[in-house]
Amino acid sequence: MDIQDYFSLVFTDYTLRTITLGTAILGAVTGMLGSFAVLRKQSLLGDAISHAALPGIAISFLITGAKDSNTLLLGALVSGLIGTFWIRGIVTKTHLKSDTALGLILSLFFGFGMLLLTFIQKQPNANQAGLDKYLFGQAATLVESDVWMMAIVTGICLFVLLLFWKEFKILLFDKDYAKTLGFNTKAIDILITSFIVLAIVLGLQTVGVVLMSAMLLAPAAAARQWTNSLATMVFLAAIFGAFSGVFGTAISASQNNLSTGPVIVLVAAVFVLISFIFSPSRGLLFKQIRFIKNRRDLELHKTLAFMYNIAETHDDISHPHEIKILNSFQGYTKGTLKKLVEKDYVTLKGSTWSLTDEGFKSALNLYNQLTRNDE
Amino acid sequence: MSNKIAVKIDDLTVAYNYKPVLWDIDLEIPEGVLMAIVGPNGAGKSTLIKSVLGILKPIAGSVSIYGKSYDKQRSLVAYVPQKGSVDWDFPTTALDVVTMGTYGSLGWIKRPRQKQKKAALEALEKVGMLPFKSRQISQLSGGQQQRIFLARALVQDASIYFMDEPFQGVDATTEIAIINILKELRKSGKTVIVVHHDLQTVPEYFDWVTFLNVKKIATGPVKDIFNDDNLTKTYGINYKVSIQE
Ligand SMILES: Nc1ncnc2c1ncn2[C@@H]1O[C@H](COP(=O)(O)OP(=O)(O)OP(=O)(O)O)[C@@H](O)[C@H]1O
Numbered sequence: 001m002d003i004q005d006y007f008s009l010v011f012t013d014y015t016l017r018t019i020t021l022g023t024a025i026l027g028a029v030t031g032m033l034g035s036f037a038v039l040r041k042q043s044l045l046g047d048a049i050s051h052a053a054l055p056g057i058a059i060s061f062l063i064t065g066a067k068d069s070n071t072l073l074l075g076a077l078v079s080g081l082i083g084t085f086w087i088r089g090i091v092t093k094t095h096l097k098s099d100t101a102l103g104l105i106l107s108l109f110f111g112f113g114m115l116l117l118t119f120i121q122k123q124p125n126a127n128q129a130g131l132d133k134y135l136f137g138q139a140a141t142l143v144e145s146d147v148w149m150m151a152i153v154t155g156i157c158l159f160v161l162l163l164f165w166k167e168f169k170i171l172l173f174d175k176d177y178a179k180t181l182g183f184n185t186k187a188i189d190i191l192i193t194s195f196i197v198l199a200i201v202l203g204l205q206t207v208g209v210v211l212m213s214a215m216l217l218a219p220a221a222a223a224r225q226w227t228n229s230l231a232t233m234v235f236l237a238a239i240f241g242a243f244s245g246v247f248g249t250a251i252s253a254s255q256n257n258l259s260t261g262p263v264i265v266l267v268a269a270v271f272v273l274i275s276f277i278f279s280p281s282r283g284l285l286f287k288q289i290r291f292i293k294n295r296r297d298l299e300l301h302k303t304l305a306f307m308y309n310i311a312e313t314h315d316d317i318s319h320p321h322e323i324k325i326l327n328s329f330q331g332y333t334k335g336t337l338k339k340l341v342e343k344d345y346v347t348l349k350g351s352t353w354s355l356t357d358e359g360f361k362s363a364l365n366l367y368n369q370l371t372r373n374d375e
Numbered sequence: 376m377s378n379k380i381a382v383k384i385d386d387l388t389v390a391y392n393y394k395p396v397l398w399d400i401d402l403e404i405p406e407g408v409l410m411a412i413v414g415p416n417g418a419g420k421s422t423l424i425k426s427v428l429g430i431l432k433p434i435a436g437s438v439s440i441y442g443k444s445y446d447k448q449r450s451l452v453a454y455v456p457q458k459g460s461v462d463w464d465f466p467t468t469a470l471d472v473v474t475m476g477t478y479g480s481l482g483w484i485k486r487p488r489q490k491q492k493k494a495a496l497e498a499l500e501k502v503g504m505l506p507f508k509s510r511q512i513s514q515l516s517g518g519q520q521q522r523i524f525l526a527r528a529l530v531q532d533a534s535i536y537f538m539d540e541p542f543q544g545v546d547a548t549t550e551i552a553i554i555n556i557l558k559e560l561r562k563s564g565k566t567v568i569v570v571h572h573d574l575q576t577v578p579e580y581f582d583w584v585t586f587l588n589v590k591k592i593a594t595g596p597v598k599d600i601f602n603d604d605n606l607t608k609t610y611g612i613n614y615k616v617s618i619q620e
Pocket residue numbers: 391392396414415416417418419420421422423
């Protein structure tokens with residue numbers, strides 16, 4: 001199957017449609033919530049939460065023996081939440097930095113989770129096949145009820161986001177100030193964090209513990225490059241996330257044996273790369289272009305100003321001067337002279353140059369601008 | 376200036392770790408003064424303001440605003456934080472930040488509407504930042520960012536203003552613009568409390584002053600207590616100022 005087949009099949013093939021819808025919704029909700037994590041500079045949070053969820057999956061399997069994803073993910077949710085609030089507790093109660101606390105909880109929970117997984121695998125009678133899919137994810141195991149679950153959570157999340165938009169924004173920008181205005185910043189914080197935990201847990205089956213945080217960060221980091229408005233950023237992050245899901249699924253489905261989670265993450269990474277290079281205001285490419293253009297303009301203007309100073313010594317501004325004089329000016333090159341001629345600022349005759357009226361005027365403007373800026 | 380007390384602080388002690396950074400502070404701020412809080416770096420000036428505003432929890436002591444606890448008097452108080460306390464690369468505009476000053480009176484869930492937007496625009500106008508209303512905040516200069524914070528506090532339309540170094544990093548023109556606004560606030564009967572570092576300008580700008588260095592050294596009218604003696608006690612040995620000329 002190639003990509004074209006995929007896109008014609010996605011509307012008719014039940015399994016393919018389910019998986020595509022699931023990954024798209026997942027990408028959208030993690031992208032949305034990821035914006036908040038990125039703006040709070042809590043990049044490690046997603047990693048900590050997803051790793052903290054692992055022992056929950058194992059314990060929930062050990063207790064219930066169930067293999068259906070909802071039961072296991074409930075366990076993941078509980079242990080993810082426990083991990084997250086331990087991190088909060090460590091940061092507020094001790095004076096450890098938050099990245100220390102995150103790292104600590106991450107390795108502790110993940111280590112414990114792996115221990116339990118190996119223990120389960122050693123059980124002779126246990127029907128353990130499939131638990132390790134939560135490590136790297138397996139989108140192919142998504143069924144319709146999983147997708148419904150994701151859609152419902154995303155809906156609730158969207159509703160809460162719209163309802164408390166103002167509160168979320170002020171908490172993100174200036175928490176102390178929000179507190180003085182009478183907002184319960186702790187409650188808002190817990191609300192946001194709980195939704196992030198929920199979204200991550202939802203993604204474990206598809207993308208897995210190890211790569212889940214990339215789903216949270218990549219679309220948001222990409223979106224930040226394109227806009228200076230919070231609303232647009234959240235919206236774009238959702239779009240990027242959803243597209244990563246769809247393209248990732250398409251690519252992995254058409255290349256038969258590529259696993260979906262890593263491909264989705266790679267697609268999201270491509271979005272980041274493109275955004276960092278090509279975004280008009282923050283992208284590297286345009287920054288470089290602007291820089292080069294500014295430097296060229298500056299060289300041109302400096303040369304023009306130098307010529308202006310010479311021309312000014314004569315009553316007749318268009319009086320010709322030797323080109324040789326320009327050699328004593330540092331920034332002078334043949335290229336700049338050619339550019340000035342192209343712009344009709346300067347005319348050349350033999351080995352002499354002279355300023356045109358237009359050249360004189362724009363040099364004068366330049367001069368006035370400079371002195372005005374100096375004030 | 377009336378003889379009502381706007382802010383009263385009793386036995387306030389605050390610590391981040393084990394060592395108190397504010398020790399047993401008693402302070403009464405009369406209504407209608409324009410007061411400077413002065414003291415060296417790390418003296419606890421920001422901490423004092425944060426404790427009054429309930430951002431920090433003191434280990435002992437109490438604060439009252441017009442005789443009642445801060446929680447009940449929130450709407451009477453506005454705050455200008457130290458500029459470095461937020462991320463100016465946050466994706467938002469000048470107008471949006473100033474509108475945040477109305478969030479307190481709006482309460483939970485309700486969105487700012489035409490009325491709030493109008494108030495925000497007026498505040499921007501007052502600080503001379505109207506032309507920059509749609510500017511992304513990272514593209515403002517330090518002095519302009521400071522004005523935005525001031526406008527956000529003005530929008531709160533409070534009776535008592537706490538400002539943490541509003542003159543930090545601003546040029547002479549902006550400084551004059553800001554001090555004129557503060558003086559206007561005082562004229563309309565508001566109480567304004569400002570953390571201030573430039574000792575030279577204290578007598579010119581303020582009518583009331585508090586010296587702070589972990590403990591309260593002195594508080595009162597500038598003309599009575601702003602002298603070498605108190606400055607030396609606050610800043611260490613043999614402080615000599617030549618402000619009198
Ligand atoms: N979050 C914090 N955790 C631990 N210690 C802190 C914290 N904030 C401030 N301190 C300490 O408390 C003391 C008082 O700090 P504060 O910020 O109130 O000083 P300040 O007078 O405002 O100084 P500055 O003039 O530099 O703004 C300092 O010794 C500082 O190191």
